[in-house]
Amino acid sequence: MGGSTVLRPVDIKVQPAPYQDRVKVIQKIFTQLKRFHSNNHNVVRASTVWEHEVAKSSLSKQSYLFNASVLIRDIIKFKGNLDKTGKPKDMSAALIKKPEVLLQLRTLLVDEETLVRNDYIVKMYDTDPITEADSNYVECCRCGTKFDVTKILEPTVCQYHIQRKVYNRENKMREFPCCGAALESYSDMSAGCVKAKHHVFKWENFTKLSSVLPFKILTDIDGQENVLALDCEMAFTSKGYEMIRLTIVDFWTSKIVYDKVIKPLGEVIDLNSKFSGIHHIEDTAPTIHEAEKDYINSNMINKNSLLIGHGLDNDLRVMRIVHNNVIDTAILYPAGKYKSSLKNLSFEVLSRRIQGGEHDSSEDAIAAMDVIKTKLKIPLNKKSW
Template identity: 50%
Template sequence: MGSLLRPVDLVNQPLGFQERYKILQKLFTQLQKAYAHSKRTNMDLERLATRLEVHVAKNSLSGQSYKFNMSILLRDILKYKGDLSKVKINGRPLKGSKPSSNTGPIFTRSQAMEALKALILDVKALEKNGYIVEELQKESNDECDTQLYVPCLRCNTNFKKIDIMENALCRFHPLKKIYNRETRCHLYPCCGETTNSVSFLRLGCKTSHHHVYRGESYSDLCKISEFSSSAHIDGVENVLSLDCEMAFTSLGYEMIRLTIVDFFTGETLFDHVIQPVGEIVDLNSDFSGVHEIDQTKCPTYREAIGMFLSENLINKNSILIGHGLENDLNVMRIFHNKVIDTAVLYSKTKFKVSLKNLAFEFLSRKIQNGEHDSSQDAIATMDVVKVKIGVSPSQKIWE
């Protein structure tokens, strides 16, 4: 491809030469596509690719940020048809050094609070979107749960709840099927099998020795532990973004990790793997990212709730931010009405946009490319809300 196509040596290299060289080659190929109908020669594009790559390398603090910034650059070169004035790295345009207008003005804390309060869901919206509202607690508590059999959440086989710890054959697909318009059939992205397949893998590409279920009614959830209310906790007015990771236990579906991040400082205030109440059936590691729970170090659920439901964390004055936050509050077993939910905020139909898609669309950030990370998800949700109200995700100083 020419002698010019090599990374510029830097004192602080974000990645090794070979990795940078491979990415530089991809960048050159992308530029060739973007300028296919221009008069630029390959030598011109080699020089341009080299300049762009070293710019990103100098402005990336780590190998991970370098790869991320390069993925954005590779995408946007084609997206904007080679117009580099529209391409931004870390919120700054490639041409010039002034911050992008998308970073927004500097907000005061009071201005941000006013904008955030306008996004809080009212009680009707909470009910409509599956939140358990404290005012309905008595009515729900009077329900009698007589359901002996439940369908397995993974293979749909009916089984007795009390037999959940008994050995069974559960064959399932870990990823939901998606519809292929060209073939007009559903495909399982985890293994490539289709619903039309005659292979035994059509029934599932993974097997487990236990069935699992997820109780979602108030009475089901209370069988694990009673709900606590933030309304009885006095404390500072704060804005917290949170995310939980969950696992299957003998009692259903429980929280095994919780991350809480402060909206204004970006600091992680709480991040713990938590011992569930029930006996672990499946840590759901492919999605939860949790591979073990050390009972000598990890707090129990009861210990954890005493930590996160407090005057300095979640209290009656807190605004909580999350994506599909009803699921998190349910496994946390808390009532809280001051909620901003990005799944509701950006839902256009009955189908809600995933956090993964929102992060890429509004933050140019790739998340959930493998195991989930509650810290990554909590920060992404917080930053999506910041963009929504016109605040730069990088703003950390508030008047």
């Protein structure tokens, strides 16, 4: 006890300061912690671990001494609070290690049965799981009219409301926020406040989706076990519902590692600008075929990747990727019977307002990622591991 305690710095490859300086810093940390704690073993451990953290994250002697002084100041400020493991409580977040986080992340992966229940395409099907009549007649996603999809580019009238109807408690009417049109409870008909020249549609079934663009299973693409958050923006085209922007964010650094506008394969009918935030696509933008090699490879999305997103089934469907290593915040945080909206989830969990106007896939990918970090108590500003 006392003066006989031996404090040794943990050896590291690049020493930010001479050994003797590091010993002095550990002694200072030890002295401060001892003022608040009697358990010598815990105090020795905390002093050593904390000096090591500071040494690892400092590039010069000057920054090392500065960071050490900040740590000592915090120990005094937080009255040397220690948690059960002997780490200073308010600093334990900085001690979170990658392998532990990876283990925790794996516990959040969605099992295959739940994926199927949530409309994920979990494998390459021989026979289609969704038995739609093999017909070219589809229902317009905006006005509900049934039309022949092979004639989608022939001008017609698609009259619809931009926003979905909402129930008004006061007058017990259902109203369209876009134009204020109201529906009596017995009526379901309202012509719509906007007219367009073409209808729009989405394929849901595997065979139809594959006929536009085949799915890709990632089992052949080996690579690092990275953790990536992603979000797509989509548009309606003559070929259905297509990806027009993709953002991928690295979980560990919070850096955007991919963010591009993608040129769809079909002719654009509705860029969905109000939601997608995309008003124009340059002719030089890459198609999905050209873009894919940049985001599907050993350093980006590969068979070992762990993907994070909100309602990722939609994103993976337009990306035509079959990949079952996913953490889906819409499944983790259901809103009653329904899927939660990322907008509400972001506000509830992060106190962060998103999607105030148009959507932004980078903002959305980061929000889903930060919801998971918050769940795992990882500080959102932690960028070094």
